[in-house]
Amino acid sequence: MKGIVFTEFNEMVETRFSPEMLDEIITECDLTSGGAYTAVGTYDHGELIQMAQALSDKTNTPVEQLVFAFGEHLAVRFSVLFTSFFDATNNTFDFMKTLDNHIHVEVKKLYPDADLPSFSFDDSDASCLIMEYRSSRGLSDLAHGLMTGVIRHYQENITINVEHVVGKEHVRFHLLAQ
Numbered sequence: 001m002k003g004i005v006f007t008e009f010n011e012m013v014e015t016r017f018s019p020e021m022l023d024e025i026i027t028e029c030d031l032t033s034g035g036a037y038t039a040v041g042t043y044d045h046g047e048l049i050q051m052a053q054a055l056s057d058k059t060n061t062p063v064e065q066l067v068f069a070f071g072e073h074l075a076v077r078f079s080v081l082f083t084s085f086f087d088a089t090n091n092t093f094d095f096m097k098t099l100d101n102h103i104h105v106e107v108k109k110l111y112p113d114a115d116l117p118s119f120s121f122d123d124s125d126a127s128c129l130i131m132e133y134r135s136s137r138g139l140s141d142l143a144h145g146l147m148t149g150v151i152r153h154y155q156e157n158i159t160i161n162v163e164h165v166v167g168k169e170h171v172r173f174h175l176l177a178q
């Protein structure tokens with residue numbers, strides 16, 4: 001997993017909790033990388049789960065909730081770092097439909113060793129976009145948070161229903177325009 005995900009996670013822990021909290025979880029996790037992440041480096045995605053679990057234990061917050069909140073945070077950061085993707089469309093459904101065949105394709109060109117999830121879409125109903133997430137990394141809570149952040153970016157009233165097909169590795173999201 002790319003370092004940018006880790007540097008953003010650490011940034012979120014520092015601002016939402018404290019720099020001390022970040023130091024504590026890095027020390028406790030005894031990470032293979034030592035916790036010194038650079039945005040362009042590549043690290044085991046398990047380290048993110050390890051840190052999220054340690055944060056969960058320390059803050060008595062379910063890990064799902066923390067990974068979801070991190071997704072929301074990441075959407076805001078991506079809208080600043082990769083503005084052009086957000087400017088290319090003016091609503092959530094159109095943005096989402098560019099995710100798999102454009103955004104993540106460009107991400108892969110930028111970071112050839114990136115491990116990206118796959119998304120398929122069903123837009124046969126104009127008021128409901130169905131997005132099917134598949135990834136062996138099982139980060140559907142992150143995807144859920146990212147989607148929520150994108151909806152907030154476009155200031156739309158869309159609710160998300162989550163259908164777990166296979167655990168967190170294969171999940172069908174129903175985005176319903178209100």
Ligand code: HEM
Nearest residue numbers: 001002078082085107114115116117135137139142143146
């Ligand atoms: C401009 C918008 C976006 C950019 C630039 C972007 C970029 C990235 C990058 C750099 C990674 C890390 C790859 C790696 O660590 O090797 C990633 C992973 C991921 N992205 Fe995106 N992404 C964007 C939008 C989204 C959205 C809207 C979603 C959800 C609908 C999403 C879902 C995910 C998930 C769940 C992962 C984690 C890897 C996995 O589950 O296998 N991304 N993305």
